[in-house]
Every structure is written in structure tokens, then in C-alpha cells.
Amino acid sequence: MKASITFDRLRWEEKALKDAASSAGLDMSLVDVKEMSFLVSATRPELGAIVLQRCISHYRSLMTTLAIEGSGTPVINRLAVAETCSNKLAASIALSKAQVPTPRTIVAMSSDAVERAADELGFPLVLKPFSGSWGRMVSVVKDKGMLQSLVEYKEELGNPLEHMYYLQELVKRPPRDIRAIVAGEELVACVHRYAPDGEWRTNVARGGTSKAFKPDSELKELVHKASKAVGGGVLGVDAMESPEGYMVHEVNNTVEFKGAQSAVEVDISERIVRYVAETARR
Numbered sequence: 619m620k621a622s623i624t625f626d627r628l629r630w631e632e633k634a635l636k637d638a639a640s641s642a643g644l645d646m647s648l649v650d651v652k653e654m655s656f657l658v659s660a661t662r663p664e665l666g667a668i669v670l671q672r673c674i675s676h677y678r679s680l681m682t683t684l685a686i687e688g689s690g691t692p693v694i695n696r697l698a699v700a701e702t703c704s705n706k707l708a709a710s711i712a713l714s715k716a717q718v719p720t721p722r723t724i725v726a727m728s729s730d731a732v733e734r735a736a737d738e739l740g741f742p743l744v745l746k747p748f749s750g751s752w753g754r755m756v757s758v759v760k761d762k763g764m765l766q767s768l769v770e771y772k773e774e775l776g777n778p779l780e781h782m783y784y785l786q787e788l789v790k791r792p793p794r795d796i797r798a799i800v801a802g803e804e805l806v807a808c809v810h811r812y813a814p815d816g817e818w819r820t821n822v823a824r825g826g827t828s829k830a831f832k833p834d835s836e837l838k839e840l841v842h843k844a845s846k847a848v849g850g851g852v853l854g855v856d857a858m859e860s861p862e863g864y865m866v867h868e869v870n871n872t873v874e875f876k877g878a879q880s881a882v883e884v885d886i887s888e889r890i891v892r893y894v895a896e897t898a899r900r
Contacts, residue, residue, distance in 0.1 A: 620645045620666030638887035656685040668898035695851035703871035716847035726783040796857040798841040801893035808833045822877030830881040
């Protein structure tokens with residue numbers, strides 16, 4: 619079987635996936651989408667039976683997935699999944715509909731409404747962009763003065779999406795969060811992520827560290843429920859331990875797993891490749 623891994627920056631993960639595919643005897647090519655163009659609806663047999671989408675760029679990932687699916691080739695993850703996960707509001711709605719516990723969230727549609735929304739949530743709170751990764755532009759807002767400064771800054775940005783505001787409660791949690799990696803119905807790996815000194819964000823890209831642990835049945839159920847809520851596939855489900863129990867605060871479409879792999883014995887790449895091959899056969 620021939621398949622492809624599409625990317626726009628070749629990272630450790632894409633190389634590991636390629637090596638895992640080779641070890642499994644699969645013909646899985648690495649394809650840099652920056653070198654591609656698409657004749658709309660034309661078939662792309664050189665991509666093989668299925669494509670594993672690994673682009674970092676938000677819009678390049680969406681447009682490439684749309685073009686490949688439009689040519690009749692299945693993509694992991696599907697466009698609908700990518701669109702949901704890449705928009706925090708859409709993901710919050712999907713999780714809420716599936717009754718997955720999440721932090722209280724309010725979206726304010728203008729700078730005029732954001733202060734009222736913040737008062738409703740209470741300070742401190744977390745201000746996040748509608749899309750993004752690695753914890754970029756995520757801020758803990760301690761009071762109204764800090765909120766006003768951030769709003770004034772965002773109002774000067776050219777992107778109209780920055781003139782709307784996604785606010786979440788700051789959950790009281792231990793100094794860690796949870797990253798669970800899912801491939802279809804399998805919970806492949808589960809790690810605690812710890813923030814480096816002087817930082818509250820646990821992202822490995824910001825120096826966070828990972829430690830494996832065995833998830834209990836409650837967490838397993840929650841992870842699978844969150845995965846299904848956004849449409850399934852190869853996903854990173856991020857959760858927290860709150861006073862009320864586990865909460866899911868994000869589901870990642872193009873999940874990075876180098877940090878998790880450093881902490882677990884299971885070969886994450888091998889499990890993802892196996893899922894891709896099984897999906898193609900189905």
C-alpha cells in the first residue's frame with residue numbers, strides 16, 4: 619500500500635512516522651506541500667491510498683486537506699475534524715454538546731462586550747486566541763487593568779479575528795496538565811506535562827517536560843469522549859485535574875508527540891502508522 623505524509627516543516631515527528639512506516643513495510647512518502655499545486659478535483663494517484671496531514675500552518679493545513687479530499691483521497695484527519703480543532707470556539711461547542719467537562723468559556727464579540735464577559739467569569743482568567751498552538755498569545759489576565767491593556771493591543775492588530783475575545787476561567791489545578799494521544803479507538807499514550815520554572819504554560823515547545831502515567835478509567839472514558847466529539851482520528855487531547863474532576867481544555871488536530879515519546883515506552887509513531895494503514899484498508 620502506498621500512502622503519504624504531507625508537511626510544511628519537517629520535524630522530528632514526521633521523520634519518526636516515516637521510519638515507523640518503513641519498519642512496517644509501508645510505502646509512505648514525505649511530501650512537502652509548499653512544492654505542490656492542485657488542479658481542482660483532479661485525482662492525485664502519487665499521494666497513494668491515504669494521506670496523513672502534518673502541516674503546521676493553520677490555513678495551509680486546511681486548504682491542503684480540502685484540496686486532497688476534493689480529489690477523492692481520504693485524509694487523516696478529515697477536514698471537518700481539522701476545522702473543529704483549529705477553532706477554539708468550535709471545539710468548545712463540540713465538547714459541550716458531547717457533555718465533556720471543560721473550563722467555563724465566554725466569547726465576547728467586541729471590545730465593548732469583553733469587560734462584561736470578564737466580570738461574569740471573574741479574575742484571574744485566561745485570554746486565548748481563537749486559533750494557535752504552543753501557547754502563543756495565551757495570557758493569564760489578573761485584573762481589569764491588565765485586560766484593558768491587552769484589549770488595546772489586540773484592537774490595533776489588522777486581523778479582525780483579534781477583535782473578538784475568547785475567555786476562559788483559570789482552573790485551579792496542580793502544576794501540570796495531561797496530554798493524551800489517541801489514534802482512532804486507541805489511547806496510545808498518556809503523560810503529565812510540567813511547566814518549566816517561571817512559566818505556567820506546560821507546552822513542551824516552551825520547555826515543558828513530560829512524565830508517563832497510567833490513566834484511570836474515568837480519564838480514559840473522557841479522552842475517548844472528547845476525541846469522538848470532534849470527529850476522531852489522530853489527536854492530542856489536553857486535560858486538567860480540577861477540584862470538580864478532569865476537564866478537557868483543548869483537542870489538537872496535528873498533534874506533536876516528541877515530548878510524550880521521551881517519557882513512554884510505547885512507539886507512538888508505530889501506533890499512528892498502524893491506524894493510518896487500517897483506515898486505508900477499510
